[in-house]
Amino acid sequence: MNIKYKTLFLVSLLSVLLSGCLLSSESQNAVAITNEFWQAVQDKNMDKAKELSTWESAKYLKFIESDKLKAQRFETGEVKVLEQSAEVATILYGGNTGDVRIPVRTVLVRVDNDWRVDVQKTMGSMVSGAMGAVVNELNSFMQDSLKGVDQALSQGIGELGKSLDQGLKSLQKELREQQQKNTPPDEPNGAI
Secondary structure (H helix, E strand, C coil), X not given: CHHHXXXXXXXXXXXXXXXXXXXXXXXXXXXXXXXXXXXXXXXXXHHHHHHCXXXXXXXXXXHHHCCCCCCCXXXXXXXXXXXXXXXXXXXXXXXXXXXXXXXXXXXXXXXXXXXEECHHHHHHHHHHHHHHHHHHHHHHHHHHXXXXXXXXXXXXXXXXXXXXXXXXXXXXXXXHHHHHHXXXXXXXXXXX
């Protein structure tokens, strides 16, 4: 009986290890296809990108191909593999200098036991990622602008305070001068 449990334990352990290797292999394949796809996009090799895409979603490549995206470089990260689909966390670095980060979920589906990029779903995640990047850029811009506005406002208030103070002094001086002009000269003490 003891041998039976040991054998069952070893078989279970072996199956867990094998499934881990398979899963790791699937993850590696998904990342490899993702890297090939984004490299093809970066190189503007749309024929290669089309080969790595699903047939139904290849028509969406025209949106990625445009110069508006200008992916200077990319990075891949965490992988989530299911039976028929996978998602690879991807960061695209766009803009003229490659400093605008656009987080994307590269979505892959299994086609004839191979991974293919679903460009339509990937574009959907890109839109939300791009919106997040735009919001972050606007936030940064607003913070910088507010610092400038705050400084300018502070200087403006200081200058306004000085101007009001000078105006008040000038008004007081004019009132004193006016009061002195309107005051009749002193009458002699013996006047009737």
